[in-house]
Amino acid sequence: MQLIGNIEAKPISIGFVGFHSSFNHVWNNITMSLTHRFQLKVSEPVPSPTDRDYLDIIPDILFFSVYEKPHLNSRYRKCLKIFTCEENIRPPWNECAFAMTGDYDDSPRHLRLPIYVRVLRHLKDQKCVREGLLPKANPTLVKDPTTDWSSVASSKTKFCNFVFSNPNARERLRLFELLSKYRRVDAGGPLRNNIGYRVKEKLPFISDYKFTIAYENSTFPGYVSEKLVEPMIVSSLPIYWGSPCVQDDFNPESFVWANGRSVDDVVAEIVALDRSPDKYAAKLATPWFASNLPNRYCSPDHVADFFQKIVETAT
Numbered sequence: 001m002q003l004i005g006n007i008e009a010k011p012i013s014i015g016f017v018g019f020h021s022s023f024n025h026v027w028n029n030i031t032m033s034l035t036h037r038f039q040l041k042v043s044e045p046v047p048s049p050t051d052r053d054y055l056d057i058i059p060d061i062l063f064f065s066v067y068e069k070p071h072l073n074s075r076y077r078k079c080l081k082i083f084t085c086e087e088n089i090r091p092p093w094n095e096c097a098f099a100m101t102g103d104y105d106d107s108p109r110h111l112r113l114p115i116y117v118r119v120l121r122h123l124k125d126q127k128c129v130r131e132g133l134l135p136k137a138n139p140t141l142v143k144d145p146t147t148d149w150s151s152v153a154s155s156k157t158k159f160c161n162f163v164f165s166n167p168n169a170r171e172r173l174r175l176f177e178l179l180s181k182y183r184r185v186d187a188g189g190p191l192r193n194n195i196g197y198r199v200k201e202k203l204p205f206i207s208d209y210k211f212t213i214a215y216e217n218s219t220f221p222g223y224v225s226e227k228l229v230e231p232m233i234v235s236s237l238p239i240y241w242g243s244p245c246v247q248d249d250f251n252p253e254s255f256v257w258a259n260g261r262s263v264d265d266v267v268a269e270i271v272a273l274d275r276s277p278d279k280y281a282a283k284l285a286t287p288w289f290a291s292n293l294p295n296r297y298c299s300p301d302h303v304a305d306f307f308q309k310i311v312e313t314a315t
Contacts, residue, residue: 002026002042005035012311015043015059017076020067029118030063030084030100033303038311060314064096080314086115088216088223098310100303102222104245111306112222114249117297119226123233128204137203137233141288149285152235153210153277160211160270161236163189163199171241172215174263182271185213207234210280211256211270216242219259224249232288237280239270249295254286 003011004026016025026042034040043059062079064072066089072081083096091099091110099105100113123129124139136152138144162176162185176192179185186209188199199205206212212231216223224243228250231238240246241258256273258266273280289295296302 002044003039004031004042005039006037007039009037009039011039011041013041013043013060014063015061015079016063016065017072018065018068019063020065023067029121030303032121033300034307036300037304038307061310080310082310084113086118086225088218088220097313098306100306102224104222111303112297113303114222114297115225116229116249117302120229120298123203123226123230126201126203128201129233134203134207134234136235137207138235139233140294141229141232142294143285143287143292145292147285150277150281153281153284156208156210156236158186158209159183159274160185160213160239161206161209162187162192162213163202163206164192164213165190166217167191169215169217171219171258171263172213175213175215175239175241175258175266178263178267179213179270182267183274202230203234206231206236209236210274212236212238214238214240214242214255215258218242219244221245222248228255235284237273237284239266249297250288251286251290254283254288 016023019025025044031040031042058075059079061082062076063082063084065083065085066087072095081096082098082100083091084100089101090103091101091105093099098109100111102112102114103110104112120139128134129137129139160179160183164172176185176187187194188205190198214227214231216225216227219242222243222245224246228238228240228242228246238255239258240255244259246252246257256266256269273283
């Protein structure tokens with residue numbers, strides 16, 4: 001067990017199972033959002049679910065996800081279980097008492113926690129952002145009203161990028177193909193790669209581009225991932241297709257929104273912006289958030305308030 005967080009608070013025992021192999025079980029997007037209010041006693045993953053030497057560190061509250069199986073077993077029977085993941089997946093209510101997903105679910109046991117909120121916490125901690133290697137990076141996404149956006153626009157020396165690996169998302173492939181007929185679109189991922197190498201660090205790569213294709217794998221209400229916020233952080237104008245309710249999260253006037261439009265119409269808007277420095281700079285100056293204020297999901301208390309209710313249920 002490791003203790004982190006508010007040292008004046010009573011320790012709360014939590015654990016994590018079923019997360020991807022690179023997941024940090026002590027310092028992650030969930031614990032980051034709780035340590036200002038709670039002291040967490042975090043259990044490390046056990047070597048074997050049947051190892052009796054580890055029975056004494058079974059947590060009271062267990063977060064589980066979908067990346068590694070088996071997720072749950074008899075060892076965790078007495079834990080209060082919370083489902084959470086960074087995918088377009090509905091909560092398995094037969095397995096959990098509470099859930100935190102990007103979905104819109106009116107259940108009092110559910111918290112809408114958009115994927116991009118989790119991602120923003122990680123992106124702020126990336127070396128290129130944390131150490132100032134990208135001096136103009138803005139992980140808060142709040143735009144400084146004194147910024148000279150014409151200067152920012154003119155610093156974008158490349159046209160458009162496309163960094164993906166999934167070959168099954170036809171909407172973004174159609175855009176890539178049609179837009180490439182106007183100007184070369186640099187594909188830096190495994191899919192349709194045309195730059196001769198695969199991008200290792202995405203933020204530094206996309207920071208030089210006027211536009212970034214930011215299409216989700218699928219469209220579903222509330223499914224807004226890192227694809228939209230990554231270009232926002234480095235002031236590359238996103239071309240977005242995904243959640244039909246994205247206006248609940250961001251100002252749709254601040255990017256090229258493709259939902260419900262023909263690919264020809266989307267390309268026409270991109271071409272018009274590309275050919276007009278003034279229009280492009282004006283679009284880039286438009287706040288990412290409505291009223292240029294972070295939405296409610298980005299509040300440090302959004303997860304903490306929900307977890308407080310969970311703690312009260314568990315005690």
